[in-house]
Amino acid sequence: MPDGSTPLPADDDAPLYAARRKVYPRAVRGHIRRIKWAVLILLLGIYYLVPWLRWDRGPGVPNQAVLADVQNARLFFFWIEIWPQEIYFLTGVLILGAIGLFAATSLFGRIWCGFTCPQTVWTDLFMWVERLIEGDRNARIRRDGAPPSAARTRLKLMKHAAWLLIAAATGGAWIMYFQDAPTVTRAIVTGRASAETYFFFALFTATTYVLAGFAREQVCTYMCPWPRFQGAMLDDDSLVVTYRAWRGEPRGKAKAMGVGDCVDCFACVHVCPTGIDIRDGQQMECIGCGLCVDACDDVMRKLKRPEGLIAFETLANLAASGAAAAPFPPGPARQQAGMAARRHMHLIRPRTIMYAAVLGAVLAVMLGAFLLRTTVSLAALAERAPPYVLLSDGSVRNAYTLKLIDKRREARRYTLAIDGLPGARLVVQDAETAADGRPVLVSVPDGVGAFRALVAVPPTEALPANTPIRLRLLDGEGRAVASADSAFLAPAP
Numbered sequence: 352m353p354d355g356s357t358p359l360p361a362d363d364d365a366p367l368y369a370a371r372r373k374v375y376p377r378a379v380r381g382h383i384r385r386i387k388w389a390v391l392i393l394l395l396g397i398y399y400l401v402p403w404l405r406w407d408r409g410p411g412v413p414n415q416a417v418l419a420d421v422q423n424a425r426l427f428f429f430w431i432e433i434w435p436q437e438i439y440f441l442t443g444v445l446i447l448g449a450i451g452l453f454a455a456t457s458l459f460g461r462i463w464c465g466f467t468c469p470q471t472v473w474t475d476l477f478m479w480v481e482r483l484i485e486g487d488r489n490a491r492i493r494r495d496g497a498p499p500s501a502a503r504t505r506l507k508l509m510k511h512a513a514w515l516l517i518a519a520a521t522g523g524a525w526i527m528y529f530q531d532a533p534t535v536t537r538a539i540v541t542g543r544a545s546a547e548t549y550f551f552f553a554l555f556t557a558t559t560y561v562l563a564g565f566a567r568e569q570v571c572t573y574m575c576p577w578p579r580f581q582g583a584m585l586d587d588d589s590l591v592v593t594y595r596a597w598r599g600e601p602r603g604k605a606k607a608m609g610v611g612d613c614v615d616c617f618a619c620v621h622v623c624p625t626g627i628d629i630r631d632g633q634q635m636e637c638i639g640c641g642l643c644v645d646a647c648d649d650v651m652r653k654l655k656r657p658e659g660l661i662a663f664e665t666l667a668n669l670a671a672s673g674a675a676a677a678p679f680p681p682g683p684a685r686q687q688a689g690m691a692a693r694r695h696m697h698l699i700r701p702r703t704i705m706y707a708a709v710l711g712a713v714l715a716v717m718l719g720a721f722l723l724r725t726t727v728s729l730a731a732l733a734e735r736a737p738p739y740v741l742l743s744d745g746s747v748r749n750a751y752t753l754k755l756i757d758k759r760r761e762a763r764r765y766t767l768a769i770d771g772l773p774g775a776r777l778v779v780q781d782a783e784t785a786a787d788g789r790p791v792l793v794s795v796p797d798g799v800g801a802f803r804a805l806v807a808v809p810p811t812e813a814l815p816a817n818t819p820i821r822l823r824l825l826d827g828e829g830r831a832v833a834s835a836d837s838a839f840l841a842p843a844p
């Protein structure tokens with residue numbers, strides 16, 4: 352085949368399993384490539400450097416700005432600290448990410464796949480290293496096809512060593528999001544890290560090495576579910592990478608008469624990281640990276656023809672241009688008619704309005720929950736074995752386990768009050784009593800304190816079998832800062 356790839360068998364003979372055809376993407380220059388480099392540097396910079404950012408939270412608390420402290424069940428993100436009870440914030444962030452992705456896909460097609468997906472970013476980095484060491488497409492094809500030699504082995508070893516270094520840095524950085532970065536780095540390097548740390552370090556290193564070095568486009572084509580259902584988010588007004596067949600066809604040599612603008616040079620195919628030909632139309636394998644746009648623009652510039660034979664375009668515009676250009680023979684008139692038929696992309700459509708509305712609603716709920724989150728909370732768990740105790744003086748007593756969560760860094764004193772039971776006596780085991788007779792609870796700084804409360808009602812009070820009660824936590828000024836609801840059980844009257 353002119354592009355140097357293996358011809359595909361006819362459909363009838365197609366085997367159930369097709370061996371991978373190795374893709375040798377060529378280097379390309381252009382404005383989309385520059386954008387991709389900028390995004391790659393930004394994302395990798397964030398990934399590798401964020402664990403090293405420090406954030407002073409006071410003594411006894413991790414000073415890493417972003418840390419998932421699994422041992423203490425905390426998530427630290429700069430000034431925000433998420434407790435296990437607040438894991439819904441994480442759920443909210445994931446929902447926001449998913450809806451944001453749907454909205455971005457609906458507007459700009461596979462922008463996630465082509466520019467920001469980790470698989471794309473690391474594969475791009477690995478390909479850059481490969482080109483740096485082994486040369487560009489033609490040199491690699493030639494060398495791989497030649498008999499083994501010492502020079503080839505040396506280059507391959509250098510490439511794999513560089514890939515492994517990047518993979519190790521990637522696996523190591525992942526661990527640093529779960530353990531203090533300087534400490535775990537020292538431990539890994541000096542051989543003093545735990546077995547689990549080495550296991551996950553090796554696992555993420557191997558995953559990066561295999562996925563970015565070997566599996567590459569196969570991850571997108573066979574392993575990732577996203578290309579399968581992203582079609583549901585696309586419509587005729589979404590931007591996708593398209594070949595303007597109305598302008599390019601029929602293909603032919605640059606100087607041939609009566610042919611379109613495509614000179615069949617295969618530059619767009621040779622730069623494609625998934626090895627496809629965008630001129631065959633929309634394909635699931637196309638990750639929307641836009642490198643074929645740069646490659647074709649370069650060819651058009653050299654031929655002194657307008658750029659944009661391959662472009663980010665909506666399918667609606669592609670159809671409109673095709674219809675408008677059809678009556679004209681290949682040439683400037685056809686080009687003009689096709690481009691004039693295009694209309695501005697519709698950003699505001701029912702689908703994008705819906706995504707924006709859901710995004711706004713989730714954001715508002717999360718913001719509200721975040722602003723209203725409390726630093727102190729109280730939970731009361733009634734002990735029901737037995738459900739109540741009859742004391743010798745005829746009083747009825749219930750016991751409760753109290754959990755006092757205080758997210759502040761210093762111990763605080765609170766008093767406990769009870770509502771709903773007139774005449775009840777409230778005692779907390781091993782706790783002091785305040786001047787007003789209420790039990791005093793001292794919180795565990797940045798932790799959970801457990802207490803046992805006993806509530807007794809004298810026989811003089813008429814009691815139903817089940818009375819709802821509320822335990823209130825009062826601060827020094829007597830203001831309720833938290834409360835917990837429960838029930839007081841007594842013998843049936």
Ligand code: SF4
Nearest residue numbers: 613614616617619647
């Ligand atoms: S790079 Fe452009 S001119 Fe060359 S084959 Fe692809 S579409 Fe045709």
Ligand code: SF4
Nearest residue numbers: 623637638640641643
């Ligand atoms: S066809 Fe173009 S946009 Fe699609 S993956 Fe290949 S180079 Fe990227």
